[in-house]
Amino acid sequence: MILKPHIPTGHASTAVPTVALTIDGKQVTVPSGTVVVDAARSLGITIPVLCHFPKLTTTGACRVCIVEVNGTPTTSCSTIVEEGMEVITNSPYIEGLRRDIIDLILSDHPYDCMVCEKAGSCELQELAYKYGIRTPVFSGERRIYKKRDGNPFIERDMEKCILCGRCVKVCDEVQGVGAIDYAYRGFGTKICPPFERDLDCEFCGQCVAVCPTGALVGKSSLGKGRQRDIKQVETICPYCGCGCNLTLHVSGDEVIRVTSDQQTINEGWLCVKGRFGFNFINSPDRLKTPLIRKNGVLVEASWEEALGTIADRLGAIKKQHGPDAIGGLSSARCTNEENYLFQKFMRAGIGTNNVDHCARL
Ligand code: SF4
Ligand code: SF4
Ligand code: SF4
Numbered sequence: 001m002i003l004k005p006h007i008p009t010g011h012a013s014t015a016v017p018t019v020a021l022t023i024d025g026k027q028v029t030v031p032s033g034t035v036v037v038d039a040a041r042s043l044g045i046t047i048p049v050l051c052h053f054p055k056l057t058t059t060g061a062c063r064v065c066i067v068e069v070n071g072t073p074t075t076s077c078s079t080i081v082e083e084g085m086e087v088i089t090n091s092p093y094i095e096g097l098r099r100d101i102i103d104l105i106l107s108d109h110p111y112d113c114m115v116c117e118k119a120g121s122c123e124l125q126e127l128a129y130k131y132g133i134r135t136p137v138f139s140g141e142r143r144i145y146k147k148r149d150g151n152p153f154i155e156r157d158m159e160k161c162i163l164c165g166r167c168v169k170v171c172d173e174v175q176g177v178g179a180i181d182y183a184y185r186g187f188g189t190k191i192c193p194p195f196e197r198d199l200d201c202e203f204c205g206q207c208v209a210v211c212p213t214g215a216l217v218g219k220s221s222l223g224k225g226r227q228r229d230i231k232q233v234e235t236i237c238p239y240c241g242c243g244c245n246l247t248l249h250v251s252g253d254e255v256i257r258v259t260s261d262q263q264t265i266n267e268g269w270l271c272v273k274g275r276f277g278f279n280f281i282n283s284p285d286r287l288k289t290p291l292i293r294k295n296g297v298l299v300e301a302s303w304e305e306a307l308g309t310i311a312d313r314l315g316a317i318k319k320q321h322g323p324d325a326i327g328g329l330s331s332a333r334c335t336n337e338e339n340y341l342f343q344k345f346m347r348a349g350i351g352t353n354n355v356d357h358c359a360r361l
Helices: 036-042 092-106 123-130 166-174 206-210 272-276 303-321 336-350
Strands: 018-023 026-031 066-069 072-075 086-088 154-156 181-183 190-192 216-218 231-236 245-251 254-259 291-294 297-300 328-330 355-357
Touching (some): 018 036, 026 036, 036 086, 066 092, 072 092, 166 206
Antiparallel strands (some): 018 026, 181 190, 231 245, 245 254, 291 297
């Protein structure tokens, strides 16, 4: 893992200052400014955390990442390493505190795992399993939200929201939109768009990607299969030349969800087209054969017939009007190789430089 160095403003040297500390008895040296949870990860020590997320600024909301720092309990996601610091991540005392914190989070949570879309990939469910919390000791009042959001892409179930703030941060810090935020106070606090209207935003789905629970899930996958039955297929987004990496989640022969791994060139972030624009794959309106217009009507044809017609027409136009009577328009949805071949065909095959690309339109 690459730990982000902290370089103070005006620092003259290019050398990155480092800090040495001890975590669970192991010595580690990390760049100054590193937070304890990331320093531990560099040693292979995973501290559970629900609000911290790589590439987002610290929230310190869930308290699950509590550790002992020089004997005092503190949150490891918001504590910056110091020289000689001694950190204990897993003492019985710390594990007991952590269990109580998870218990408190679950005390106000619907026990919907049997029907929840997130079951099997839910970070809260994982922690409940790890700490053996079946019925919370602190069970009490529950938030009941009847309203469902009418937006076309994202199912928002705020009863499953643990107020970790990842969605708010990603919408602001990564997407630069700020479509959602904390509203109200105390027990009534909830994440919502302004005035609790239906979500109306860019629908990039970054908030869905970072949500640790089933509070935010894509509507397209609702009720279409458990994670264990879903095949994951790596591919490249067909929509534009950015070439974002996609993971298609395939149930049977249907793509039901698209995600992207953080370790990819696009760092796991996608736009609305890449994340949610896949319904065309299974659309009954999709063309499956070439069409040739005959007497004003488009009729299905074989590829041989279609390519033969194209060759005949291009040849006839070139013969009658010359090669510059023909122009070719290519597409950002094609690969570099396909675009190269296309311009080569126009220049060397047809004999014209009339070639352009939809990205300039
Ligand atoms: S969000 Fe997680 S813990 Fe909550 S019901 Fe869904 S799977 Fe269970
Ligand atoms: S879909 Fe994108 S723009 Fe809309 S709330 Fe989520 S992160 Fe913000
Ligand atoms: S909706 Fe999800 S990401 Fe947003 S605060 Fe709630 S649990 Fe966290």
